[in-house]
Amino acid sequence: MDLPIANYQARRQSLQSNLPEGFVAILRAGELCTRNSDCDFEFRPNSHFFYLTGYAEPGAYVLINKTQSILFNLPKDPEKEQWDGFRHGVEGAIENFAFDQAFALDDMDEQIIGLLDGSQSVWFDFSDDVLQQQIVNWQQSLAKKVRQGAQAPAQFNQLAGLLGEMRLIKDAEEVALMEKAAQISVKAHQQAMQTVTPGMKEYELEAELNYCFMKSGSRTPAYNNIVATGSNACTLHYIENNAEIKDGDLILIDAGCELGFYASDITRTFPANGKFSEPQAALYNLVLKAQKEAIDTVVVGAKYTDFHDVAVRVLSQGLIELGLLEGELESVIEDKSYRDFYMHNTGHWIGMDVHDVGAYKIDAESRPLKPGMVVTVEPGLYVSKDNMKVDEKWRGIGIRIEDDVLVSDEGPVILTHGLARGVDEIEALMAKG
Ligand code: GLY
Ligand code: MN
Ligand code: MN
Secondary structure: OOOOHHHHHHHHHHHHHHOOOOEEEEEEOOOOOEEEOOEEOOOOOOHHHHHHHOOOOOOOEEEEEOOOEEEEEOOOOHHHHHHHOOOOHHHHHHHHHOOOEEEEHHHHHHHHHHHHOOOOEEEEOOOOHHHHHHHHHHHHHHHOOHHHOOOOOOEEEEOHHHHHHHHHOOOHHHHHHHHHHHHHHHHHHHHHHHHOOOOOEHHHHHHHHHHHHHHOOOOEEOOOOEEEEHHHHHOOOOOOOOOEOOOOOEEEEEEOEEEOOEEOOEEEEEEOOOOOOHHHHHHHHHHHHHHHHHHHOOOOOOEOOHHHHHHHHHHHHHHHHHOOOOOOHHHHHHOOHHHHOOOOOOOOEOOOOOOOOOOOEEOOEEOEOOOOOEEEEOOEEEOOOOOOOOOHHHOOOEEEOEEEEEOOOOOOEEOOOOOOOOHHHHHHHHHOO
């Protein structure tokens, strides 16, 4: 399900033409992370690294300069592979991944020090502390040899900004992959809505999601599944998923699969017994109105913050009308009193990372939306069960509705299309379950 190797090669070439003479860019896949004893967590390569290489083995590094791309990886080793699985090895890296050269990791220090000699600037992701230390060490090794004619690079540059901008605009193949991921997640949410019955544990519904992801070609969720019944939904990043689902609860599921290293991110909120109560439906319809109007604002040229502002306005107006907030609309927005019920932003970039890279502001201003950007649109309302300022009927209700939306010249395109959103639609789908 990965993209063709030529795509990764083209990205490296784009980097080569965008960086100045004498640059050296270095990235690493990351290491296996121990879970306990000699058991590891499932490995997932760093997204910047994979974006430029298509290479998913742990421990690997890539160096890109003006004329070549060089991979450093684990060499073939039949004995190790017997235990830990297949390795592409040094020759495989060149043959199957179109690198100009490849070396075993054991040779990396010597090779990189040689390649840094005479270069002007080193580009890497400043958030990678381990790599940063290694680069300083390589640079220092060279600096010690200046009297023998070595020339150590003197500039360090942040590579993450440039890669963030590249990754922010998705091409047609990336969009197609993201839509596939989104549609698997749509199926998983439908399955969860049709399976739920009061008395189940939250993790039983989570099992439906994971089963559907994996049976549909996705190896893993893009982030920890949130399955939150009742007031658990008011904890924004609730992942315990071990409470019993009660009759009368709303259930909030925020879950999306990863496919070909691209994420999807969907939230739906639905009644455990298949029927929204009156207060649940009132708040739900308000969130839905906010989401629909916000999605309509995801258009080329709009500022990134516009769709959030629209959602805040709709939610604030509705909270006043329903009696959860007092005062005039403008002052509720101005003094941010809506934040008692809506405390997060209305979305984020999504791509290889669920909270994807790319600047949100340019020169301190919210940036304009462009074709190929993908955002989530995810307004919500969360009424704490301990909020004594509101009528009892609202307490403990948590609702979020989230879809993934492509910015395009033809207007907003919902990649997560086809999943019930309206009260009637959800109730009808659940009745068929
Ligand atoms: N699932 C994480 C988020 O919606 O931002
Ligand atoms: Mn999200
Ligand atoms: Mn989400």
